[in-house]
Amino acid sequence: MTTRARGRYHLLMDRKKLLIVEDDAATRALYKEVLEEAGFVVDAAADGKEGLEKAQEGGYSLLIFDIMLPKMDGLSIMGELKTSPAKKPNGKILILTNLEHDTVVQEGLKLGAVDYIVKSSVNPGELVERIKGYLGEAI
Amino acid sequence: MVVILNILSAILSFILAVLVFRKNKTSLSNISFAIFSLTTSVWALAFALYYFPIIFDSLFWIKVVYLLVIPMPIAMLYFAYAFPNNNKPRKLWLLLYSLLNVPIVYSILFTNWFVAGIIKTPERFETSLGIGYLLVLVWVIFLSLGLFRLVGGYISSKGIQREQFLYIFLGLGVFMVTSIVFDALTPLFLHTSRYFFLSCISSLVFVGLTTYAIIKHRLFDIRFIIIRVLVYASFITFLVLAYVAIVSFIGIFFNVSTTSNGIALEVLTGFIIIVLFIIFQRIFQRISKKLFYIDRYNPQVLVAKIGEIIASSIELSHISEAMLKEFLSQMKINAGSLVISWEGTVSRVKQIGEMENPSDNGQELCKIIEDVIKAPGENVVVKDEIAESGRKQLMEKGKYSVILPLIVGEEAVGALILGSKISGQVYSTEDVEILKILAPQIAAAIKNALSYDQTKQFNLLLQVKIENATENLKNANDKLMDLDKLKDEFVSITSHELRTPMTVIKGYVWRILNDKKEGEISEKTKQRLQVIYDATEREIALVNDVLNISRIEAGTMIFDPKVFNIGSLAEIVKKELSDSFTKKKISLMVQKTTFKVNADEDNIHQVFVNLLANALKFTNAGGKVKIQFKKNGEFIETAISDTGTGIEKNDLPKLFTKFGRLGNTLSPDSTAGTGLGLYICKKMIERSRGNISVKSIFGKGSTFIFDLPNGS
Numbered sequence: 001m002t003t004r005a006r007g008r009y010h011l012l013m014d015r016k017k018l019l020i021v022e023d024d025a026a027t028r029a030l031y032k033e034v035l036e037e038a039g040f041v042v043d044a045a046a047d048g049k050e051g052l053e054k055a056q057e058g059g060y061s062l063l064i065f066d067i068m069l070p071k072m073d074g075l076s077i078m079g080e081l082k083t084s085p086a087k088k089p090n091g092k093i094l095i096l097t098n099l100e101h102d103t104v105v106q107e108g109l110k111l112g113a114v115d116y117i118v119k120s121s122v123n124p125g126e127l128v129e130r131i132k133g134y135l136g137e138a139i
Numbered sequence: 140m141v142v143i144l145n146i147l148s149a150i151l152s153f154i155l156a157v158l159v160f161r162k163n164k165t166s167l168s169n170i171s172f173a174i175f176s177l178t179t180s181v182w183a184l185a186f187a188l189y190y191f192p193i194i195f196d197s198l199f200w201i202k203v204v205y206l207l208v209i210p211m212p213i214a215m216l217y218f219a220y221a222f223p224n225n226n227k228p229r230k231l232w233l234l235l236y237s238l239l240n241v242p243i244v245y246s247i248l249f250t251n252w253f254v255a256g257i258i259k260t261p262e263r264f265e266t267s268l269g270i271g272y273l274l275v276l277v278w279v280i281f282l283s284l285g286l287f288r289l290v291g292g293y294i295s296s297k298g299i300q301r302e303q304f305l306y307i308f309l310g311l312g313v314f315m316v317t318s319i320v321f322d323a324l325t326p327l328f329l330h331t332s333r334y335f336f337l338s339c340i341s342s343l344v345f346v347g348l349t350t351y352a353i354i355k356h357r358l359f360d361i362r363f364i365i366i367r368v369l370v371y372a373s374f375i376t377f378l379v380l381a382y383v384a385i386v387s388f389i390g391i392f393f394n395v396s397t398t399s400n401g402i403a404l405e406v407l408t409g410f411i412i413i414v415l416f417i418i419f420q421r422i423f424q425r426i427s428k429k430l431f432y433i434d435r436y437n438p439q440v441l442v443a444k445i446g447e448i449i450a451s452s453i454e455l456s457h458i459s460e461a462m463l464k465e466f467l468s469q470m471k472i473n474a475g476s477l478v479i480s481w482e483g484t485v486s487r488v489k490q491i492g493e494m495e496n497p498s499d500n501g502q503e504l505c506k507i508i509e510d511v512i513k514a515p516g517e518n519v520v521v522k523d524e525i526a527e528s529g530r531k532q533l534m535e536k537g538k539y540s541v542i543l544p545l546i547v548g549e550e551a552v553g554a555l556i557l558g559s560k561i562s563g564q565v566y567s568t569e570d571v572e573i574l575k576i577l578a579p580q581i582a583a584a585i586k587n588a589l590s591y592d593q594t595k596q597f598n599l600l601l602q603v604k605i606e607n608a609t610e611n612l613k614n615a616n617d618k619l620m621d622l623d624k625l626k627d628e629f630v631s632i633t634s635h636e637l638r639t640p641m642t643v644i645k646g647y648v649w650r651i652l653n654d655k656k657e658g659e660i661s662e663k664t665k666q667r668l669q670v671i672y673d674a675t676e677r678e679i680a681l682v683n684d685v686l687n688i689s690r691i692e693a694g695t696m697i698f699d700p701k702v703f704n705i706g707s708l709a710e711i712v713k714k715e716l717s718d719s720f721t722k723k724k725i726s727l728m729v730q731k732t733t734f735k736v737n738a739d740e741d742n743i744h745q746v747f748v749n750l751l752a753n754a755l756k757f758t759n760a761g762g763k764v765k766i767q768f769k770k771n772g773e774f775i776e777t778a779i780s781d782t783g784t785g786i787e788k789n790d791l792p793k794l795f796t797k798f799g800r801l802g803n804t805l806s807p808d809s810t811a812g813t814g815l816g817l818y819i820c821k822k823m824i825e826r827s828r829g830n831i832s833v834k835s836i837f838g839k840g841s842t843f844i845f846d847l848p849n850g851s
Contacts, residue, residue, distance in 0.1 A: 026643040030650065068635065098638035100686065102631070103697060120638040120679045123649040126715075 016061040016135060017041040021051030021077070022096070023069050027119070031064075031096075034124040035131070048072025052080050058088030061135055065113075067097040067104055075104060078111040092134055096127075141336040145187035148339060151346045152180035154368055159359050167225040169359065171217035178214060179314075179342055182207040186339055202249060208322070209244050212236060212281035215311065219288035222307065223300060228288075236281050247271040268326055275323040282315045299524040299565065303358045310348030317341035374423045382412055436469045438573045444469070445577055455588035459489035462581065466557060467491055470570060474538065474558030479589060480505050480551045494558055495537040503533045508544040508551040519543055519574050523565050541566055543574050545582035552582045552589070623693050630689040634682045641682070645675045680752075684815040687745070688797070691822045696742075698826055702850035703740050705775055706732035709766045712747040716755070724760040727751070732768040734775045737850035738827035746823050746831075749816040750779045750843050757841070758783035774829070774846035781842075786835040794833055795821040820845070 018040045022028040028044050035042045043060070045051035048069040055063055055077060065074035072080075078093060095108045095116035105116050114134055117127065153176075160173035182204055189200040213233060220228035289311065293304035318341065321334035352358040354366060385408045448461040459477040467475050474492025478485040478501065485501030497504050507530065511518045520542040522534040534542065543555040555578075560566065648671050651660070660668075690696035709729045713720075720727045736743070747766075754764045762782040769776040786794065797818045817831075824831045824845045835841035 024639050024643070027639065027646070030643065030646045034650070098635045098642065099631075100683070106697060106699065118638075119642040120645065120682075124646050125649065125653060 015039060015041050017043065017059055018062050018064060018131075019043045019045065019051070019054055019060045019090075020064040020096075021045045021048065021055075021069060021074065022064075022066045023047060030124060031127070034128055038128045038132070040131075046070075048074065048077055052077045055081055055090060056084065056086045058086030058090050061091040062131060063090055063093045064096050064131075065093060065108075067095060067099055067108065075108055075111060078108065078113065082111070094131070094134060141339055142187045142191045144336075144343060145183045145190070145339045148342045148346060149180045149183035149187065151350075152176045152183060152342065155346060155349060156180060158368070162359055167221035167227065168218060168223055171214050171221050172359070175211065175214035175218055178207050178211055179345070182211070183339060183342055186335070189335075205244070208318075209241055209278065212278060212285060215285040215315070216281060216288070219285040219292065222292065223296075223303070232281070232284065236277065244271065244274050268330075272327060275327065279319050279323055282319060286312055286315055299521070302523070303352050306348045306352035306358070310345040310352075313348075314338070314341045314345035370423065374419070377419065377423075378412060378416060381415055382408060385411055436471070438569065441465065441469045441573060442577060445580065449580060449584040453588055453591045455488055455585070455592045458584055458588050460491070462555075463489055463491045466555075470557070471561045472540075472557050472559070473561050476556045477553065477585070478504065478556065479553035479585065480508055485553065488553070492558055493538065494556065497533060497537055499533070503530060504542065504554055505551065507542055508546065508554060511544040512546055512549050512551060518546075518578055519571050521566055521571060541571075541574065543578050543581075545578060545585055547579075547582045547586045550586075552586045555581060624695075627689055627693045627695050630686055634686040637682050638679065641675050641679050645672065645679070648672045648675065684819060687819050688815055688822075691819065691826075696826075698739050699741070700737055700739050700827060702735050702737050704732070705734050705736045705743070705768060705777060705847070706730070708740065708743060709747060709777075712744060712751060713766075716748070716751055719755055720764070723755060723758075725755060725758050725762045725764060727764045727766075729766045730768055733851075734768050734770065735850035736775045736827075736847040738829065738847045739823070742823035742826060743847070746820045746845065747779075749820050753816060753843075754779060754781040754783060754841075757781065762840075770849065771846060773849050775849050776844055776846045778842050778844045780840060782840040785837040785839050785841050786833065787837050791833065791835065795831065 016039075018035060020028065020031055020035070020042060022031060022044065023046055025046070028046065032042045032044050040061075043054055045054050049071040051065065051069065051074075052072060065077055067074040069077075074095060074097070081090075092114040093112060095105065095113045096119055097105065097116060098119045099105055100118045108116060115130075117130060122130065156173040156176035156179075159169050159176065163169040185200050185203040185207060188195075189197050189204060192200055213236065216228045216233065216236075220226050286308070289304060289308040293301060293308055296304050318338040321337045325334055326332045349358065350369075386404065444465045445462060448458060448465060452458050452461070463475040463477060466472060472492075474490070474494040476490040476494050477488045479488055480501065483502060483505050485497065485504050487496065507520055520530070520534075522531060522540050525531050525534075534540070537556070538558055539556045540559045541557040543557070545552040545554055555574075648668050652665065652668050652672065687696070706729065713727055713729050717727070751764065758764060758781045764779065764781045767778045767780070769778070795817050797815065820843075821831050824847065827847055829845055829847040831843065831845040833841060833843050
């Protein structure tokens with residue numbers, strides 16, 4: 001209930017823009033749906049290259065990257081963003097993956113990701129709550 | 140002149156007689172030779188007196204000559220039979236000779252029937268003979284018998300003995316034939332004794348050839364003493380010549396006609412001779428040493444040294460080299476080689492100096508060794524002592540002088556091969572005896588060294604085999620590790636791929652369950668969807684567990700220890716699981732704490748999740764779960780207690796094992812676990828150098844306690 005209320009509130013205000021890069025269509029659709037419902041403007045990309053292009057345009061409050069992606073993996077996107085910064089500044093980066101206890105996850109954190117979430121460990125509601133947490137919004 | 144030669148012959152034969160007798164007083168051949176030689180000596184002396192009569196007239200002395208000549212064949216026959224193996228001649232012949240000749244001749248010797256008289260002519264003496272003189276023919280027959288016997292000995296003997304026989308036969312032959320012809324037959328048939336002197340000269344030939352055989356061919360084994368005698372004899376001759384020279388020299392220049400002058404001259408010459416003696420003795424010694432004693436060595440020292448070498452090492456190459464060097468330097472040999480035999484062939488271990496390898500691969504050498512095993516008496520093969528044969532050819536070709544087979548028991552070990560002596564001399568009986576004494580010791584030492592070598596070789600082989608096996612194992616291990624890595628990758632990728640659809644299922648089911656916009660769904664459908672949701676959760680948990688175990692066991696799980704507040708982590712986990720706890724109406728209490736631990740936070744997060752999930756599973760609605768912290772020495776203790784079903788005592792030991800699911804403690808909601816959760820907890824805590832344990836009262840609840848290193 002509260003989620004929806006806050007979503008509407010944000011609709012009135014300057015809504016925050018999120019980028020989600022996720023190759024699995026079903027997952028992408030689900031996350032896009034719940035996050036838009038939560039009041040965010042959600043851009044989605046299906047592969048790393050597209051994700052990087054969108055991220056380089058900039059202006060996102062939160063960049064959500066999967067790690068295993070076609071064409072370019074999440075870590076490479078993060079690396080590219082460091083060498084050639086986005087036109088408009090972006091916010092934090094969150095890793096949303098199904099890898100766990102993996103060196104690549106640690107690498108991602110070293111590259112500046114604020115945290116990582118194992119997709120299978122959260123349900124959509126929990127995901128939204130966590131994302132709001134990173135954006136500094138009260139849960 | 141003939142007188143001087145006779146005296147010389149007498150002296151030399153006397154010396155020979157004494158030395159041969161002294162060498163071996165019991166050997167029949169030595170005794171018979173000594174008697175013969177002594178008789179010859181006295182005979183020569185008597186002959187000298189025949190030419191230069193003293194006390195008695197020549198007639199008397201010629202009769203003495205015959206007195207001595209008559210028993211000569213007995214001594215010679217004895218010697219011809221006794222040499223070299225001390226055989227006895229047939230008694231019949233001796234008896235025959237003794238009966239036929241000796242008594243008759245002796246009885247008529249001093250009558251006119253044998254030698255009637257001496258006729259002195261200006262040039263020479265002539266004997267006139269009596270009828271009894273014909274008896275010398277018996278003498279001739281028996282001497283011929285002796286010579287015939289020596290020829291037989293020569294034919295049947297071989298090697299060095301053959302050489303000895305040859306010189307004895309030649310010496311005695313010349314001596315006897317000359318005597319027979321000119322002492323017996325010429326006077327008898329040509330009626331003249333003018334050639335008597337030839338037998339005197341021929342006696343010198345006998346002495347000379349015998350001496351040569353002694354020196355060169357080890358006759359009677361009195362080589363060294365004969366050499367010494369020769370050296371001293373030549374030294375004395377030198378001094379005498381010097382004396383004569385000085386006396387005549389001074390006599391020419393000074394008038395020594397008066398007695399006082401003569402005495403002065405004698406004294407002066409004596410003085411000079413003494414000085415000369417002192418000076419030349421040393422020189423003579425040195426020269427003689429160089430010429431004759433070059434082969435001399437102390438056998439005791441050699442035996443001791445070889446013993447020392449044998450005791451000092453067990454290395455085959457070292458023993459062989461040191462031993463060969465010792466033999467070569469002590470016995471003064473130009474070359475030496477040590478070979479070991481193996482199944483009909485030999486292989487050289489060590490060689491010093493020039494020496495050929497046996498051309499037949501050592502077959503003949505092996506045969507020599509085998510022969511010695513069969514007949515243990517003949518254990519040294521000396522080239523000079525063997526007959527012409529393939530064996531001798533082999534030795535000549537290879538420049539081997541001595542082959543000393545090395546045998547232990549009845550087992551062939553090898554052979555010590557020695558070259559010729561640097562001096563060119565033959566190996567003496569002494570040398571051969573020493574080699575015989577040393578052979579068993581050397582054989583035993585070589586055999587030991589060989590065994591040691593074999594052990595060493597075996598060790599080496601073993602080492603190589605172990606290295607190979609290790610290499611194989613390493614390869615296998617590498618392969619296994621590769622496989623393990625592959626498995627890990629497979630598990631990693633598979634679990635990732637499994638998670639994706641499960642995330643989708645979980646997400647959408649959750650959406651349906653939580654989205655009011657979708658329109659009301661029946662309670663029944665809601666319940667069914669919840670079952671799907673729970674099942675998906677379980678599936679995800681299972682995948683997580685399998686993945687974790689695979690990584691823990693492969694050692695590929697990240698370990699990233701850091702210091703963190705254990706209470707804060709517990710709070711985070713509490714928040715994550717709060718929905719589930721609330722739903723089951725179980726209270727979860729976390730004690731506030733400032734304790735910090737040093738551990739892998741991700742791991743401990745997992746441990747909390749696993750333990751709390753267990754507590755949740757096994758606790759009935761309305762139950763309580765508490766997380767409490769305590770400092771315990773260097774560790775921070777975390778206790779998670781529940782008021783659940785508890786665990787039976789029997790089940791406690793298998794609680795933390797892999798797939799250690801408990802038979803009797805089914806959870807109230809019948810949710811089967813994987814049996815991996817607690818195993819993972821244990822492994823993860825142990826990675827952070829901690830421990831986990833459990834206390835439980837069946838029916839009342841359980842407390843899981845884990846400690847982690849204090850981080851503050």
